[in-house]
Amino acid sequence: MSAARPVALVTGASSGIGEAFAIALAQRGHDVVVVARRADVLGDLATRLRTDSGAEVEVLAADLATDAGVAAVAERLGDPNRPVDLLVNNAGVGTMGRFWELPVEKEAAEVALNVVAVMRLTHAALGPMVGRGRGGVINVSSISAYQPIPRHATYGATKAFVSSFTNAVHEELRGTGVKAMVLAPGYTRTGFQADGFDPKGLPEMVWQQPDEVVAGALKAYDRGRAVCVTGAINVATVAATSVLPAGITRKVAGALTRRAY
Numbered sequence: 001m002s003a004a005r006p007v008a009l010v011t012g013a014s015s016g017i018g019e020a021f022a023i024a025l026a027q028r029g030h031d032v033v034v035v036a037r038r039a040d041v042l043g044d045l046a047t048r049l050r051t052d053s054g055a056e057v058e059v060l061a062a063d064l065a066t067d068a069g070v071a072a073v074a075e076r077l078g079d080p081n082r083p084v085d086l087l088v089n090n091a092g093v094g095t096m097g098r099f100w101e102l103p104v105e106k107e108a109a110e111v112a113l114n115v116v117a118v119m120r121l122t123h124a125a126l127g128p129m130v131g132r133g134r135g136g137v138i139n140v141s142s143i144s145a146y147q148p149i150p151r152h153a154t155y156g157a158t159k160a161f162v163s164s165f166t167n168a169v170h171e172e173l174r175g176t177g178v179k180a181m182v183l184a185p186g187y188t189r190t191g192f193q194a195d196g197f198d199p200k201g202l203p204e205m206v207w208q209q210p211d212e213v214v215a216g217a218l219k220a221y222d223r224g225r226a227v228c229v230t231g232a233i234n235v236a237t238v239a240a241t242s243v244l245p246a247g248i249t250r251k252v253a254g255a256l257t258r259r260a261y
């Protein structure tokens with residue numbers, strides 16, 4: 001990593017929103033540490049980033065649903081000789097179906113990745129950042145955080161954790177020079193759909209592209225926002241959710257997912 005350029009570490013950089021973060025940050029002048037399980041895909045991305053943006057890129061292959069994978073990335077975040085200025089906790093998965101019919105080990109792995117890894121890596125990053133008096137973390141949640149999501153019960157609950165946790169840490173960081181922001185995208189065209197997370201019958205206007213989500217996120221991060229919900233439709237959805245009674249939003253979410261899958 002070059003001494004002159006800030007360094008960003010992006011998890012889930014091999015696809016979708018994480019890949020878009022890595023590209024946008026390299027274009028903004030960051031060197032980038034890219035993290036995911038697929039080392040070959042990360043290697044191809046690293047080559048592109050070096051060629052297109054002149055960034056230095058480090059590939060760190062790790063399974064963040066495992067203790068060993070999280071420890072390897074936490075160690076990188078804590079390395080005093082190679083400080084990281086921005087952590088983007090983006091890697092995440094979503095299962096779908098009626099909870100009791102899903103394999104419980106897969107649900108537990110989802111919690112390990114979406115919750116435990118986010119908490120541990122945020123912890124590993126913030127200590128050194130607060131010590132230096134600068135830096136920040138963007139934790140990727142979802143508009144699914146704002147109400148229970150029947151047929152994505154575990155997923156919605158993991159994202160509710162990410163949102164609540166990051167909002168609280170944002171407040172704790174006041175006066176330290178370090179930032180924490182939660183990003184809550186809505187439906188975004190990524191590898192999530194290839195994974196089967198592909199609701200049918202949604203109007204085209206609700207979908208966003210990963211680069212739009214990331215552009216909105218980085219603008220909000222620059223302004224020091226605690227929360228970034230991307231896209232006018234998602235902002236309106238979240239606003240409606242916050243004023244409607246919980247019993248109604250739960251039933252509406254259940255009706256929508258029953259129809260969509």
Ligand SMILES: NC(=O)c1ccc[n+]([C@@H]2O[C@H](COP(=O)([O-])OP(=O)(O)OC[C@H]3O[C@@H](n4cnc5c(N)ncnc54)[C@H](OP(=O)(O)O)[C@@H]3O)[C@@H](O)[C@H]2O)c1
Binds near residue numbers: 016039091190191
């Ligand atoms: N797409 C949407 O509609 C949407 C909406 C709201 C929020 N989000 C959130 O956005 C984030 C990014 O998702 P995406 O939509 O960009 O999906 P994606 O294209 O499927 O990307 C997921 C990324 O996470 C990585 N990943 C998955 N399991 C991992 C593990 N165990 N260890 C390390 N990395 C792992 C994947 O890489 P490898 O397979 O190489 O490990 C991939 O790079 C997630 O947190 C998701 O919840 C997505």
